[in-house]
Amino acid sequence: MRADRILPREVPDAARGGAIMSADRPALVVFVADEASEAAIRGGLGDVIGAQMRRGTVRTAVKVLEKETTPRVLIVDISGVDDPFAALDDLAGVCTPDVRVLVVGERTEIGFYRDITRNVGVHEYLHKPLTRDNVARLFAPHVQGGGDGGHDRGGQITAVCGAHGGVGATTIAVNLALELEEVTRSHVALLDLHLRGGAAAMMLGARVTSGLRVALEEPERVDSLFLDRVAVPISERVRLIAAEEPMEADVKPTEEGVRRILDMLRQRFNHVVVDVPMPPGPMERAVLQRARHVVLVMGPEVASIRDTVSMRKLVTATGSPGRVITVLNGLGRRGYLPIKLVAEGIGGPPEVVIPDLPRQLPRAANLGRPALKDSPPLRRALAQLTQEIAAVRTSTGQRSFLARLFGRGGN
Template sequence: MTPANALALARGAAIPPIDADRTALLAFVADEESEAAIQAGLADTMAGAQIRRGTARTAARFLANEATPRVLLVDISGIEDPISALNELAAVCTPDVRVLVVGDRSEVSFYRELIRDLGVDEYIYKPLTRSNVSALFGPLVVPSTEKTVQRGSQIIVVCGARGGCGATTLAVHLALQLEATKGHIALLDLHLRGGTTAMMLATKVGNGLRVALEEPERVDPLFVDRMAATVQGRLRLIAAEEPFEAQPEPSPEGVMHLLDILRQRFSHVVVDLPNPPSPYERQVLAAARIPIVVFGPDLAGVRDAEATRKLITSVSPNSQPILVLNRLGAPGGMKLPLIIEGLGRRPDVIVPDLPRHLPRAANLGQASGAASASLRKALAPLTREIFGMRTDTSARPSILRWLLAR
């Protein structure tokens, strides 16, 4: 049996029962960012896992004298001949191992060679995110985990822990930054009364959203196209400005029908979600692939951020919410060490206070993201965390990255 054939056998092999002498998951990664993404994306399975620093060649040397794990994750970035390195790895592994690979090459032909010829179970192109690690590696690490198969684009929910923490501002500028990559982006504002996305983007909206949520039988793709307001380029806003005395009554069927249409017509759907969410809004949380919790540098914000995180995980147990601390350094706000102590962990993304950019832009109905380098820099970690893409929009996104993000 050749090394390549030994690795190929792993592709269709069932994961054997847990053995006391076998590590459930052993990972060798070359950088700290990838390690953090793997830990976050596979948080539910990390109790029986080991992560070491290194590449596929490091793994081959280590496993030459150690038992093969049930699942092996290796990094091939920076290796001149990755195929040879994987063959060397196969020679020291038992055939029933599942092999997951991360690397720095994005060619579709390379991906096919790994999957079809070598029998690698899955490959992800760097930079990794918790989302693609959870979606692509998660079912292979724990096959029994039940996950809802989502077809179409991914839904990103931005939820503020408290009012005034800046969740809508971040949702708007995240959508703008995504549109800069030439994607088809939908920004859905579910604040039917008192929402501010249309005002921030100087865009007029009608009553189509309320109709769509209350009377789904009237809604089809043409209806959605007509009610979606063009903001710029390929960014569309779906929002409402209902009077305060109005009593909208969205139906569960209405919100899911609208999401289904949006996911088929846009590459990404960013949802600005009220908190606490109503029963129909909880359906949006359950359908979200990437939930984001935004909170401010105050005691109540820290408390409610943790409460919101627990709510999201109760609605969607497989979700790993991204905690975004907004306005760090604001006058009178808590310092970062106290916030970390209150949360019991470091926030995933930290956005500094930008008092000279955001308030003025919001009051004038301008998109400050295009003009503020500080804001783009602050949002860059969030963009990378969600989509694994860099903020250099001049670089054309690879086909492989687009396939893996779906």
């Protein structure tokens, strides 16, 4: 049985500085294959402002929504599609997590209905021939904003933190976000919570504003346009949310502020990668408590071994349900520990090992260019990390059917 999952994502044009989510996103877009079904949907839903009717199936929807903004409600036709679940998986790659998906098709079995609505995350399914009455009774509440709205369908949070300063946690977070986008075709948010002295923006050659600080300190001021104002396009599907406050700034982030930001990001992105400062305060603990994965970056040294053991205990103490993934960065660095001693010190081998890259990583950071582009060893290591996080088969370049569909209630 497949795990519960839902259809995410929208594709802005980063090259033109497109917004994460257009303020005038369509209220409803319908893709149906036949005229009779279209007539029943029109009659059952009545006049919906901003509605768009298009002829085609779920495959057509995938091609169109790769280039257009995700609507609030999407109706797709799976009639004649050999593998509707695979087609819905592809649709997951081009929609935001907050889209409400309704499906029409030809199959009438109750088992199929239960599977597609309970396990795939589709909000409702109707089999043909459609009637105006059934559309009005079962589809209209979802289009009007009612229906089954109680499920949590947001993206998953991955917290990246260093055992201590200087082990390369920000480098891992930045390049992991880019690798997740490339391998899973997901929309990815990179949230840098180092409000003073953060390096994510510098590594990406990006300019950020003070919007993140305001949102963290005064969450009541965060509105639906927050992401449009503060998120910086890095690539087609990656957005950076960061700040560069002066060292003398008296920054006072709140737990409520970070929770609100995470909730908003999870509704717009499939993956939220958070660069978490250590040691953690209330804000950082709130992130750890909601993370599905905690990537703990360490170096091949005694201090990292000590702090890694302590950090694992701390993550457990926060009540985080997330799995801790230990990344050893800089293996082979002259004068540092071999992997055998590191494994003995932390009670087992690290899940991911990155070799020492003394030229490539500093050069990339100074140029404001992601190291992933020029470092095959880093790419290979991050492919393994991406596989751990997103359940993708990176060796073949294929995506797992479960990888991009999020469980109800998951972070």
